[in-house]
Amino acid sequence: MGWPNLRKWPAVMGLGLIGLVVAVLVHFGWVRPNHAALQAPAAQVHPLPAALERWQDPQEQGDYFDQIKVTRVGYLVWSQFPVRVYTQPAPASLPLVQEKWPQAVDQAIQAWQAYFPLEVVTDPNQADITISAVDPTQRSQGRVRSAETRFKLYVDDQQRLSHRCTIQVRANQTETYIAAAVRHELGHALGIWGHSRLKTDALYFSQVRTPAPISARDMNTLKRVYQQPTRLGWPVQQSSDTSAPPAEP
Ligand SMILES: [Zn+2]
Secondary structure: OOOOOHHHOOOOOEOOOHHHOEEEEOOOEEEOOOOOOEEOOOOEOOOOOHHHHHOOOOOOOOOOHHHOOOEOOEOOOOOOOOEEEEEOOOOOOOHHHHHHHHHHHHHHHHHHHOOOOEEEOOOHHHOOEEEEEEOOOOHHHOOOOOEEEEEEEEEOOOOEEEEEEEEEEEOOOOHHHHHHHHHHHHHHHHOOOOOEOOOOOOOEOOOOOOOOOOOHHHHHHHHHHOOOOEOOOOEOEEOOOOOOOOOOO
């Protein structure tokens, strides 16, 4: 896994061209830093969302929290609920996919809605998470693996450091596989920024013949993620010294 040295980021860093800061988690991850005028807030823990507060696993099936990567903004935790999800229609170049695409995506969203406050929205501008189908034959779309999730940072109208996720899924798959791929990627988008080594988990690192539903281990992992500190959801600070010349030695 080509993970970058995320933990080496300094405690306070410039965010700068925030809308352009992008990280990608495919089944490998990378980040691209930017520098400039806004300072990231300190990482703090948000209150646990009620749905995750309610989640219990009396059988104690464990988790794979040790596989979760910390991004430069900390854990990818949402703090405004419900998280809004928009599904782009399948491209017109994929008539066969257009039929099964909405059903497959709905299936995946509903699976998570049983555990997490997600709202489907019809306005793409309202979306925290956007799910789109990629036609693998269209080269203009760029190279996409079977599925991938990216996030971008921005500052919301209340000056909070925020993120948006985009999920892209190759659409030349069966409805079952599309649903499984979206389910898996939604797990990343909700904060599980890493993979399980067990194929009985939805966040198993590889596609399998019989894709797993959301497991107790997935939920245990997600709940632990939401108990971790993050810079997301906290107000950014204007950096007072970004225009100052470098100090004399
Ligand atoms: Zn994945």
